[in-house]
Amino acid sequence: MKRPFLFLAVGLLLAGCQGTHHAPTGPGLAFHDKALLMAVLWHQTSAEYRALCYQAFNIARERLEEALAHPSDRPRAVIIDVDETVLDNALYDGYLVLNPEQYPEDFYRWLRNGPPRLIPGAADFLAAVDRAGVAIFYLTNRRTVTAEDTLRQLSVLGLPQLGPDRLLLRTGQGRSKETRRASVGATNDIVLFVGDDLNDFSDHFQGDSIEARKSAVDEHRSDFGRRFVLLPNAVGGSWEKVLYHDNDLHLVELKDHFRKHYLEAFSPAPNAPE
Numbered sequence: 001m002k003r004p005f006l007f008l009a010v011g012l013l014l015a016g017c018q019g020t021h022h023a024p025t026g027p028g029l030a031f032h033d034k035a036l037l038m039a040v041l042w043h044q045t046s047a048e049y050r051a052l053c054y055q056a057f058n059i060a061r062e063r064l065e066e067a068l069a070h071p072s073d074r075p076r077a078v079i080i081d082v083d084e085t086v087l088d089n090a091l092y093d094g095y096l097v098l099n100p101e102q103y104p105e106d107f108y109r110w111l112r113n114g115p116p117r118l119i120p121g122a123a124d125f126l127a128a129v130d131r132a133g134v135a136i137f138y139l140t141n142r143r144t145v146t147a148e149d150t151l152r153q154l155s156v157l158g159l160p161q162l163g164p165d166r167l168l169l170r171t172g173q174g175r176s177k178e179t180r181r182a183s184v185g186a187t188n189d190i191v192l193f194v195g196d197d198l199n200d201f202s203d204h205f206q207g208d209s210i211e212a213r214k215s216a217v218d219e220h221r222s223d224f225g226r227r228f229v230l231l232p233n234a235v236g237g238s239w240e241k242v243l244y245h246d247n248d249l250h251l252v253e254l255k256d257h258f259r260k261h262y263l264e265a266f267s268p269a270p271n272a273p274e
Contacts, residue, residue, distance in 0.1 A: 057121030
């Protein structure tokens with residue numbers, strides 16, 4: 001007898017929610033990937049996530065100003081990642097909570113039809129870089145087939161310095177961005193790297209284990225907040241691929257197996273005092 005009242009209460013609460021693109025609700029709603037649910041909700045609803053993005057871009061602007069205070073004999077440049085650094089894909093992530101992914105078809109459909117949104121603070125930062133006369137290179141592992149859609153998304157949002165020469169897409173099979181970074185560095189003084197994944201900064205972080213990646217971070221700890229500005233992303237990225245031994249897993253059951261394996265948890269001793 002209590003369940004109808006529970007659903008009525010939930011319905012009344014949701015009736016007071018404003019906004020668009022809300023997922024359907026009700027007792028029959030099935031989550032395809034429950035483990036992803038809280039991470040996506042954190043991105044979509046948390047004021048703390050928003051604050052961390054502003055914090056990252058505030059730091060980035062300060063570091064840019066500091067760099068420009070010193071002379072350079074080469075043109076200055078900023079390299080910035082696209083997904084979850086400039087463009088917010090949280091609506092697509094919400095789709096993956098509810099539906100099994102058909103990749104890359106579903107992602108390409110999102111690029112063509114989904115409303116582009118900005119990560120908080122990104123537009124103001126890029127405008128400041130542009131005003132300072134610093135070159136902007138958008139470095140992404142989106143494939144070359146997405147060039148038109150990606151430029152359209154960035155253009156709709158009014159972002160500066162767009163063009164095929166400034167959008168550095170993935171051309172090969174590997175995920176490394178090192179060759180593209182080096183091509184920018186060959187003719188520019190790169191003053192700042194901005195991204196949501198360690199691999200946005202250097203291949204040095206492409207460790208094949210959790211321990212290797214943490215060790216690389218410790219080795220470069222003085223670079224974070226200086227040359228490297230990292231935005232928050234709890235939904236996915238290189239950190240998750242390491243859990244799956246760098247395999248592109250799409251079956252939630254397989255993902256859950258690895259997730260549980262790496263989870264650390266407190267285990268109270270038998271007969272321990274309460």
